[in-house]
Amino acid sequence: MKTIKHIVFLALVSLAVTVQAQNCTPDTTIKVAGFYPNKLADGNVGTAYNQTVMVLSFKDTSVVVGGSKQKVTIDSLKLTKVIGLPAGLGYVCFEPRCIYLPSKVRCIKLSGTPTKSGVYPLKFAITAYAKVNGFLPVAQPDTIKNFSITITGGTAQITENSVASIRVFPNPVTNQIFVSGCKVKPQIYNALGAQINLKMMEENGLWSADVSELTSGIYFMTSSGIHTQWIKE
Incomplete structure (x- = not known):
């Protein structure tokens, strides 16, 4: 099961990189x-x-x-x-x-x-x-x-039902991260699919965590089957 999780998250990393490349077409006339x-x-x-x-x-x-x-x-x-x-x-x-x-x-x-x-x-x-x-x-x-x-x-x-997906900000992040759109406590994984245990605080539907000790790189936030990517500087 752990191996499957690793494969899934590695696939998400690849997909995220591909989507980013497709969504960014530099204007060479500048x-x-x-x-x-x-x-x-x-x-x-x-x-x-x-x-x-x-x-x-x-x-x-x-x-x-x-x-x-x-x-x-x-x-x-x-x-x-x-x-x-x-x-x-x-x-x-x-x-x-x-x-x-x-x-x-x-x-x-x-x-x-x-x-x-x-x-x-x-x-x-x-x-x-x-x-x-x-x-x-x-x-x-x-x-x-x-x-x-x-x-x-x-x-x-906005109301909770109007949030279509998880939102992570700021992104990239250095110290404190905030997460909205989660009905349950979000979970954090690194690019290899390993879960990262951080203390998550919730107030009025907004989750936050101190990520200052994490190493720089790509991470994923998941809640209720919804995933989103974020970057730790």
């Missing part, structure tokens, strides 16, 4: 570095939301070394967090560890089911990695602003 589109799609409370954000990494940045500002070439750019997402939404990177290389357009997927109406300003927190004089590594944090998502709807909260 030539100017930045995050696109400039205007993100609006959403509705209780309705599934999906928005693909295209990323073309910046080629250079300025850093202060020895009291003087220097212009350096960026080796890679890492998305560390999407700040300000509406409740019920999360994000998935289509690059390992959310690291984006210069001169290549790649994707971020914003998705989920919004649970509360409002206007939500978004910020993409990034870290640019470069080398000063070609050998001294530096990490320069920055924030990409001027984005927002507008969620409309007649009610601020």
Whole structure:
């Protein structure tokens, strides 16, 4: 039985990777570095939301070394967090560890089911990695602003029956994970199908757990026969 579980979850990993690849088609017409589109799609409370954000990494940045500002070439750019997402939404990177290389357009997927109406300003927190004089590594944090998502709807909260699937957020996650849409306590499995025993807390239908001690990688959340994938950074 344990072997069967392993096979099932390995198949889910393969399927998830395939689905991600199919859902992300980079817009190769983008030539100017930045995050696109400039205007993100609006959403509705209780309705599934999906928005693909295209990323073309910046080629250079300025850093202060020895009291003087220097212009350096960026080796890679890492998305560390999407700040300000509406409740019920999360994000998935289509690059390992959310690291984006210069001169290549790649994707971020914003998705989920919004649970509360409002206007939500978004910020993409990034870290640019470069080398000063070609050998001294530096990490320069920055924030990409001027984005927002507008969620409309007649009610601020959705009912339990309107949730079609499990929602895990934030995704990727570093410390604390939240899970909605579960009628019973969710269970966590790693990519090999082994169950992970974590203390899950529930409040008003929202489950949470501390995942800071888990190793980085792909995990699965399952409840009432429904599975969803999430990433631990």
